Amino acid sequence: MGGSVETTTFINPKKGTSVLLVGTVKGAFLLSSDANREKWEVSGPHFPGRIVYSLAYDRRAGRQRLWAGSSNFFGIMLHSSDDFGRTWTNPESSPIKFPEDTGQALRQIWQIAIGREQEPDKMYCGVEPAALFESNDAGRTWSLVRGLFNHPHRPQWQPGGGGLCLHTIILDPINAKRALVAISAAGVYRTDDGGESWQSKNHGLTAEFLPNKYPEFGQCVHKIDRHPSLPERLFLQNHGGLFRSDNGGDNWQDIANGVPSDFGFSMVAHPHDPDTAYIFPLDREMRSGADAKVRVYCTRNAGASWEPLGDGMPQYNVYETVLRDGMAVDALDPVGIYFGTRSGKLYGSSDEGRNWRQILDGVPAITCVKAVMV
Amino acid sequence: MAVTFNIPGALRQHTGGRSHVVIEPGAATVAEALAALWQEHPGLRDRILNERGEVREHINIFVGEENIRYCGGLAARADNGADITLVPAVSGG
DSSP: OOOEEEEOSSOOOOTTOEEEEEEETTEEEEEEOOTTOOEEEEEEEESTTSEEEEEEEEOGGGOOEEEEEEEETTEEEEEEESSTTSSOOOOSSOSOOOOGGGTOOOOEEEEEEEOOTTOTTOEEEEEETTEEEEESSTTSSOEEOHHHHTOTTGGGOOOBTTBSEEEEEEEOSSOTTOEEEEEETTEEEEESSTTSOOEEOOTTOOOTTSSSSSOSSOOOEEEEEEETTEEEEEEEEESSOEEEESSTTSOOEEOOOSOSOSOOSOEEEOSSOTTOEEEOOBOTTTOSBGGGOOOEEEESSTTSOOEEEOTTSOOSSOOOOOOTBOEEEOSSSSOOEEEEOTTSOEEEESSTTSSOEEEEOSOSOEEEEEEEEO | OOEEEEOOGGGGGGTTTOSEEEESSOOSBHHHHHHHHHHHOGGGHHHHBOTTSOBOTTEEEEETTEEGGGTTGGGSBOOTTOEEEEEEOSOOO
């Protein structure tokens, strides 16, 4: 992957191309390219100085709407843009608030999930302290999902190092009543009735830091991804352990076969092949790339084996960390894979990981990378 | 007599660019003064307080030179003529 990066005031992506949304601890960057993904235009920082943990793109119902969750000393805000970042909303009042009776206060927006195609005005946000909010009017107003907030397990949920956060939202694309969330450190919860009730779905998942290694809940799940056309298949990066479920989370099986470390944060499923997924294994102590190398690992057989993909990236004495939302794939053919590091580097491959190049360097610590088709 | 708020640069987009906002007539407490400030500039409210009505962790409010954290919190007195300063904490990197 050769190519170049050009700084621009505002990106102007063409239809059918991929756009990268990159969140950092001091703002967001937007990158646009053509189908070759050789040359990138980059704009930003958007929201300079603000922490951006969550970014999303809504292309339903003819929209071209970016979403961003940002925070700083002055609170947490949800912004949108209908012109690829040329202008952003900055609401007078935060649209996401815990109701008074909960006694809670919003600390961070960890995830923005765009609803199903058949529900074009539905959106979700996962927040800290761990809770799910939903919108039924395309993000204008939001309400707490009480079914999850009132779960009897909630008083016993414990925060992970990043706080007690709901960081992953997986919507079943076919069954509109089914959704799955992941909470650190509570584990996986699933609803099959549109959010009214939630069941823990941690059977087979380990909690190596607890006396009971297989509790009903309390696992520190770092990330889950599912295959777009096989919604029952889920891949999961745990706080120690790699897992797969073929039944929507009812059971999980260990797939940490031949990886240099089963610790990591990110997990990304291939958009076309349900047997392929990508991870960035981390050394447990350093929380940086295993063996001091920058390598993505890939399985092409649903976790029976994993192979390293590192051509074009540093392989000697480097200590890069990729956070839970720091890796993404686009939907082009061949698939593009991208990840950002806490040292402010963005790497990309436009050939499914065979060859890599550094796209950005010197940006603030990267918290999230999303690849979206416009 | 009145209460004068000093607005930090990062929040002036919510006061029409004004660095000072005068609330008249003066209020008895900081909470009352802030309530009057929100009436005039509602965009400030969620940026100073969380939804529990608490001053955000990294925001300090001074009445004169006194940080209200150490003199009664939002119940601290804001007498007529008071000068109230909203200050983001000095931290980060």
